[in-house]
Amino acid sequence: DQQVKQNSPSLSVQEGRISILNCDYTNSMFDYFLWYKKYPAEGPTFLISISSIKDKNEDGRFTVFLNKSAKHLSLHIVPSQPGDSAVYFCAAHMRFGAGTRLTVKP
Template identity: 95%
Template sequence: DQQVKQNSPSLSVQEGRISILNCDYTNSMFDYFLWYKKYPAEGPTFLISISSIKDKNEDGRFTVFLNKSAKHLSLHIVPSQPGDSAVYFCAARRLTGGGNKLTFGTGTQLKVEL
């Protein structure tokens, strides 16, 4: 039962253009969402998060949008840079209870081409 889904295993974008990574979730108890970035042979590193009381959070080139009614979130990267090439994981957590555990999606491999 995959509660957090990333339906695109890979995405290729040209440098300078926008990258849009999508994530869907099924558990309505999730109310805090995070994006992690992972390079080969390294652990995931935190990128940006959003609470369910917001519909948008921005940090430099990275913006996360949350549509609670659709149980959908997306990560926008503008402009995309070659160093953004990595695997991006969407994750969700219940703010109350749940042991502060994260449920991860399967990841999207982003390739930013010159």
């Protein structure tokens, strides 16, 4: 039972443009969501989180939006940089999505 879903396995954007990564969840009891970033041969590292009492959380170039009624969240990266190229995981309460591989082209 996959409770956290990332349906886009990959995304490619041009440097300087916006990257939008999407995530859906099925468990309405989830009330805290996190995004992690993973480089090859390393473990995931925490990027940004959001509580269900908010619909937006911003940290520098990274913003996470939460739509509780749609059970959907998204991560926006503006502007995207080549160093942002990595796999991004959405997570809630020890459940992780399959990740989206972001490639930012110079």
